[in-house]
Amino acid sequence: MSTPPRICWFRQDLRLHDNPALLAAAESGAVLPVFILDDGNAGKWQCGGAARLWLHHSLIALNKSLKGRLSIHRGRAEEIIPRLCRDHQVTQVFWNRCYEPWRIERDKKIRRRLQEQSVDAQSFNGSLLWEPWQILKKDGTPYKIFTPFYKSARTNKPATPSDPLSAPGNLVPVRPDSDGLTVEDLELRPDHPWCKKVEQHWRIGEQGAHLTLEEFIEIKLDHYGHGRDFPAQHGTSKLSPHLHFGEISPRQVWERVSEAGFDDNIEVFKSELGWREFSYYLLYHFPTMVQENLKSQFDRFPWWLNEQWLQRWQHGITGVPFVDAGMRELWQTGHMHNRVRMIVASFLVKNLLIDWRYGAAWFWDCLVDADLASNSASWQWVAGCGTDAAPFFRIFNPVTQGQKFDPDGSYTRYYVPELKNLPNKYLFSPWKAPQATLDQAGVRLGDTYPFPLVDIQQSRNKALEALKRVSSS
DNA sequence: TTTTGAGTTGTTCGA
DNA sequence: GTCGAACAACTCAAA
Numbered sequence: 001m002s003t004p005p006r007i008c009w010f011r012q013d014l015r016l017h018d019n020p021a022l023l024a025a026a027e028s029g030a031v032l033p034v035f036i037l038d039d040g041n042a043g044k045w046q047c048g049g050a051a052r053l054w055l056h057h058s059l060i061a062l063n064k065s066l067k068g069r070l071s072i073h074r075g076r077a078e079e080i081i082p083r084l085c086r087d088h089q090v091t092q093v094f095w096n097r098c099y100e101p102w103r104i105e106r107d108k109k110i111r112r113r114l115q116e117q118s119v120d121a122q123s124f125n126g127s128l129l130w131e132p133w134q135i136l137k138k139d140g141t142p143y144k145i146f147t148p149f150y151k152s153a154r155t156n157k158p159a160t161p162s163d164p165l166s167a168p169g170n171l172v173p174v175r176p177d178s179d180g181l182t183v184e185d186l187e188l189r190p191d192h193p194w195c196k197k198v199e200q201h202w203r204i205g206e207q208g209a210h211l212t213l214e215e216f217i218e219i220k221l222d223h224y225g226h227g228r229d230f231p232a233q234h235g236t237s238k239l240s241p242h243l244h245f246g247e248i249s250p251r252q253v254w255e256r257v258s259e260a261g262f263d264d265n266i267e268v269f270k271s272e273l274g275w276r277e278f279s280y281y282l283l284y285h286f287p288t289m290v291q292e293n294l295k296s297q298f299d300r301f302p303w304w305l306n307e308q309w310l311q312r313w314q315h316g317i318t319g320v321p322f323v324d325a326g327m328r329e330l331w332q333t334g335h336m337h338n339r340v341r342m343i344v345a346s347f348l349v350k351n352l353l354i355d356w357r358y359g360a361a362w363f364w365d366c367l368v369d370a371d372l373a374s375n376s377a378s379w380q381w382v383a384g385c386g387t388d389a390a391p392f393f394r395i396f397n398p399v400t401q402g403q404k405f406d407p408d409g410s411y412t413r414y415y416v417p418e419l420k421n422l423p424n425k426y427l428f429s430p431w432k433a434p435q436a437t438l439d440q441a442g443v444r445l446g447d448t449y450p451f452p453l454v455d456i457q458q459s460r461n462k463a464l465e466a467l468k469r470v471s472s473s
Numbered sequence: 474t475t476t477t478g479a480g481t482t483g484t485t486c487g488a
Numbered sequence: 489g490t491c492g493a494a495c496a497a498c499t500c501a502a503a
Contacts (some may be wrong), residue, residue: 137501145480147502229482275481295499342482381481393495394483401483460484464495471497 004089005030005174009081010070011103012095013126013246014062015206016171018164020124021094026168032088032174033066034081037074037186041106045290045372047188048365051244053195054204056188058245061205063183069173071180078110085119086170088176093119096126096246100372101287114458127243129153129161129250129277134285142254144387150274164252171211179246198334202241213253217260224265231329231337232411236427237269238335240369243276250276279377282387290376291357298385301470303355308427309453313348314362316415319452321428323347324400325415334368334413339405351459353466356383384467387394392467394431395460402428418449 008025010033016022025031039046043181063070073080076217081093093114094122098107109124114121125131130153136142160461191194203211216237220227242248250273257266282289293299312318316327326340336344341363348359360379364370406412409427413420419427421441426433430443431452438445445451 139501143501144486145500147480271481339482348484388480388500391480391483391495392497397484468496 002093003029005032007034007081007084007090007093009033009077009093009095010035010062010224011095011246012098012244013060013210013249015247015249017206018126018168018252019096019167019246020165021096021122022124022171022220022307023165023168024122025092025094029383030172030174032067032071032084032090032175034071034073034084035062035321036077036080037072037188038077040073040076041078041102041176045100045102045104048367049190050366050368051241052188052196052372053190053334054245054368056183056186056200057199057204058247059183059186059188061207061247066171066173069175072177072183072186073180074186078106078113082113082117082119084113085117091119093121095121095123097123098127099132099284101283101290104287111181126249127246128280129254129273130281131136132281135281142281144282146275146278146388149278150271153274153277161251161254164249164255165293197332201333201335202368204241204267206247209239212238213248214243217256219262221257221269222263222265225268226231228268229339229405230411231326231340232406232408232414235274236279236338240371240374241335244369244371263442267408276374276404279371279373282377283373286387289380290372293383293385294380294387295385295389297470298383301385302353302466304353305355305358307353309352310348310354310358312345312453313352313354313359313448317450318347319431319450320347320398321412321416321419321430321455322398322406325406325412328415330363334366336367337411338402340411341378342382342388343396345379347398349383350395350463351454352457352464353459356380356385392471393464395463397456397460399428399456411445416449419443434451 006029007027008031013019013021022031059070059072068237083084084090085093098104111121135149135153143152201206216239220235220237224235225459227233239248239253243250254270254273257269260266286294313327314322316331318324323344326336326344329340332338345359347352349356356379360375363375377386381389383389384392402412412427419430419441422430422433423437426437430438430445430449445450
């Protein structure tokens, strides 16, 4: 090897196409592609269980695209990257930017160390449509409300995001034979039957991401605005885990749906990409939001942690069928339909009065698309402590929501089969069913299916009282 | 500085 | 069954 390779450090961008760091690295000569599992720096925010399973397969796919040359490591990146540079006489390192507070800190440290050993480090935008620092109010401070943020992003800046890049045409990945670990060595996939169950729902990797996008555009996009609300219809894009790991970029998604035309459905879908951007934007400007209430009045909120209630929520045995269906979907697939996420979250926070952080932690471990920005921002939104959160009186009624958005009950019956013989009228509130109806459906409350943990009306009123006290001070 | 209108996704009650 | 109004008060963004 005459000239030393350049390092392309893969992080949340496990793809070859529209990868600006990779393209720059491949511009002249060989590339040493690197991945590091850096649990030490991530600490509490290391990749959760379900996401690790995803990562396992995504790395296998990426490694394959790189002809098996991905150099895989585990440990502290601020030690590994400089060491690789020394070992292989590397003088240039390329990566795409990440926005989690711990990653920003770490990357700064690495940049300094590389500078000390005269290695040039360059970073790029590979995972956002707009950089968080590009979009500010006239007074130079960041937006806190989605609508003006999104409007500003789409009008003041380049109205459409920049075009995606192609994959490098001349990619020569190199990896010294003895270097690094295998994907299996990272032990991301536990030996557990749960894995097989989750895996069958997904096509993981860059190719799978594009298949998923094309299918979405083909089949679901033209009624997305309405269809996305009905969990039994599978009307959402299911792109979130692909986007989280960067198997596909938001620029690529934006461009493809733009090519599909212009109508309300496409605009609604684009605004969902906008919400993803806004979550990253908030995380960048308000990094404490992963742990702290964005509205500090909520520091006084009388959360009440009932461990048993929390566990029953986690395992989908709250006795409220629509909530249980969602929690079981999460457990079985590593995913939950967006509308149902709002409902189970609202139930935890506003009916059980359990702190949103416990809910966020459970989602973090169970979701294949667990994303620090989206997870934190969305939980704060539901709990009402986010900057532009829902009005305090907006509390989802899990019975009404079930009747409205799972009208034939097929989603709920699928995940809560012990109620499958109940008529629609009582499917979402079995506690109201006459005894004869329960008997006929083979349901024995308190035995085959639990009584509800709380009374929906009473717990709602309790939350309203608490919220009233928090906001008037 | 002051003012004005608006703020993802709801529910309930009463006409 | 359908429809509109009420549900707090506050903060944000822009004029």
